[in-house]
Amino acid sequence: MNVLRAIYNFIFELGDTALLFLKALYWSFRPPYRWRELFKQMEKFGVSSVSVVFITSLFTGMVLALETYTGLKKFNAESVIGSIVAVSMFRELGPVLTALVVTGRAGSAMAAELGTMRVTEQIDAMYTMAVDPIHYLVVPRLITGVTMLPVLTVISDLLGVIGGYFVSIVLLKINSHTYIRQMLNHTDLHDLYSGLVKAAVFGLLISLICCYKGLSTKGGAEGVGRSTTQAVVISSVVVLVADYFLTAFMF
Amino acid sequence: MVEETVIQVINLYKSFGKQQVLKGVSFSVKKGELFYIIGKSGEGKSVLLKHIVGLITPDKGKVLIEGMDIHQATGVDALKLRRKIGMVFQYGALFDSMTVYENIAFPLREHFSLSEKEIAEIVKEKLALVELEGIERKMPSELSGGMRKRVALARALALNPGILLYDEPTTGLDPLLTEEIDNLIKDTRDKTGVTSVVVSHDIWSVIKFADRVAYLANGRIEFIGTPEEMLETDNQMLKRFICARLEDKLMTSLFNACRSRGSCTS
Ligand SMILES: Nc1ncnc2c1ncn2[C@@H]1O[C@H](COP(=O)(O)OP(=O)(O)O)[C@@H](O)[C@H]1O
Ligand SMILES: [Mg+2]
Numbered sequence: 001m002n003v004l005r006a007i008y009n010f011i012f013e014l015g016d017t018a019l020l021f022l023k024a025l026y027w028s029f030r031p032p033y034r035w036r037e038l039f040k041q042m043e044k045f046g047v048s049s050v051s052v053v054f055i056t057s058l059f060t061g062m063v064l065a066l067e068t069y070t071g072l073k074k075f076n077a078e079s080v081i082g083s084i085v086a087v088s089m090f091r092e093l094g095p096v097l098t099a100l101v102v103t104g105r106a107g108s109a110m111a112a113e114l115g116t117m118r119v120t121e122q123i124d125a126m127y128t129m130a131v132d133p134i135h136y137l138v139v140p141r142l143i144t145g146v147t148m149l150p151v152l153t154v155i156s157d158l159l160g161v162i163g164g165y166f167v168s169i170v171l172l173k174i175n176s177h178t179y180i181r182q183m184l185n186h187t188d189l190h191d192l193y194s195g196l197v198k199a200a201v202f203g204l205l206i207s208l209i210c211c212y213k214g215l216s217t218k219g220g221a222e223g224v225g226r227s228t229t230q231a232v233v234i235s236s237v238v239v240l241v242a243d244y245f246l247t248a249f250m251f
Numbered sequence: 252m253v254e255e256t257v258i259q260v261i262n263l264y265k266s267f268g269k270q271q272v273l274k275g276v277s278f279s280v281k282k283g284e285l286f287y288i289i290g291k292s293g294e295g296k297s298v299l300l301k302h303i304v305g306l307i308t309p310d311k312g313k314v315l316i317e318g319m320d321i322h323q324a325t326g327v328d329a330l331k332l333r334r335k336i337g338m339v340f341q342y343g344a345l346f347d348s349m350t351v352y353e354n355i356a357f358p359l360r361e362h363f364s365l366s367e368k369e370i371a372e373i374v375k376e377k378l379a380l381v382e383l384e385g386i387e388r389k390m391p392s393e394l395s396g397g398m399r400k401r402v403a404l405a406r407a408l409a410l411n412p413g414i415l416l417y418d419e420p421t422t423g424l425d426p427l428l429t430e431e432i433d434n435l436i437k438d439t440r441d442k443t444g445v446t447s448v449v450v451s452h453d454i455w456s457v458i459k460f461a462d463r464v465a466y467l468a469n470g471r472i473e474f475i476g477t478p479e480e481m482l483e484t485d486n487q488m489l490k491r492f493i494c495a496r497l498e499d500k501l502m503t504s505l506f507n508a509c510r511s512r513g514s515c516t517s
Pocket of ligand 1: 267272290291292293294295296297298299
């Protein structure tokens with residue numbers, strides 16, 4: 001009985017989320033275009049996450065170099081560390097790490113903000129002033145997700161590579177020249193692009209899920225806490241699942 | 252003057268899951284009327300108001316605003332119709348990320364292309380209407396409960412709606428503040444001629460100011476009429492609602508005193 005109920009709820013929420021996406025898509029192309037609101041969201045999204053992306057990516061690049069070094073040393077192939085770090089960052093770790101960090105920072109903030117607006121009737125108030133809440137609130141947040149996550153991913157890629165370089169050259173004493181040459185030889189723009197496409201999809205999914213959870217909040221302050229937690233958990237899981245399918249289809 | 256009907260609620264039904272909240276609610280409100288809706292907590296008063304603005308869609312029945320069905324309207328018609336109705340929410344529902352000024356400017360910016368100077372003028376005018384001045388730069392969190400309700404009213408007035416709905420404007424306020432807000436509701440109606448529908452628990456507000464009052468119970472309108480008629484009612488539930496804390500006779504004499512003086516205090 002409970003299982004059926006859970007399945008029913010899952011399908012219901014999936015449909016509702018898809019509907020929210022379609023409505024947002026419809027409103028995206030309709031004036032007025034609220035640039036001010038969009039830039040405000042982008043700034044909040046980027047600023048809240050950039051420092052965490054900075055640190056996590058730097059250390060991920062560093063640990064990648066360290067781990068691969070122990071493995072590759074046996075085959076005297078240390079010089080390919082650079083390309084391994086770069087390719088893993090560009091294709092996989094950059095977008096996924098950034099998406100998870102953003103879910104925890106910007107995504108949870110989004111769900112909590114919209115959830116609070118819902119339970120304090122601010123969203124109803126907006127509607128009665130003849131302003132469509134999806135147009136005003138959801139559209140800028142979706143556009144922010146789609147555009148800002150790739151931007152943050154580029155920063156993450158860059159820092160991962162810098163972290164890997166630092167560990168390899170300074171700590172592991174690998175020749176800088178060969179390191180860089182190897183890295184450039186084995187990495188191409190396709191690696192970067194595919195990662196950025198992933199990031200854009202993740203950004204859309206995170207914003208959509210967090211907006212949906214925020215807007216469908218019920219039951220006061222407690223409800224806001226609940227939907228924020230759910231938004232973060234669901235977004236994280238969806239990012240990892242989507243990552244698998246995107247990888248399977250793109251390569 | 253011809254008495255024109257602006258709001259018509261026709262046989263409204265609404266359930267949430269198994270819980271039937273509205274079971275055939277019908278009434279109409281005339282232009283410029285100060286109309287009160289009373290009833291116990293949880294009877295569906297807020298749900299009823301939300302049907303009138305179109306926030307909730309009924310299972311059955313309809314709401315006509317100046318003859319137009321608010322739940323059938325789409326696109327531009329729907330927006331136009333919604334702009335005719337302002338709503339003051341129970342806790343104000345001010346945007347807490349915006350200043351008082353930005354809150355009141357919000358509907359203006361969304362619907363008209365006005366210069367900043369024009370907007371500032373309208374904001375000032377609306378704030379004067381609710382007897383608040385010089386608080387434009389404050390955030391909603393810095394305001395007291397009563398002030399927040401006033402700002403909410405100012406914001407609802409920004410688009411010059413023909414209809415104003417108030418959801419429990421005085422619940423949770425002290426008696427003096429209640430009196431103040433009640434006066435404000437009446438003054439606003441008198442100054443602007445706006446048709447006003449007020450949900451309230453406060454029987455004194457009703458007795459003092461209502462043109463007509465409707466009693467919502469068991470998902471229906473069990474009584475509708477003037478305050479005088481309400482005091483003469485045979486409906487036992489309503490009688491208890493009115494006199495919950497007073498003797499019958501005392502109630503009537505107090506009522507007469509109030510009505511003739513226009514205030515209990517003066
Ligand atoms: N969106 C909703 N979903 C489910 N139940 C609701 C919803 N809104 C109101 N209700 C229920 O409807 C009943 C009437 O609520 P309400 O109109 O808020 O009462 P009140 O007369 O105190 O304003 C309550 O029992 C409430 O739980
Ligand atoms: Mg209520």
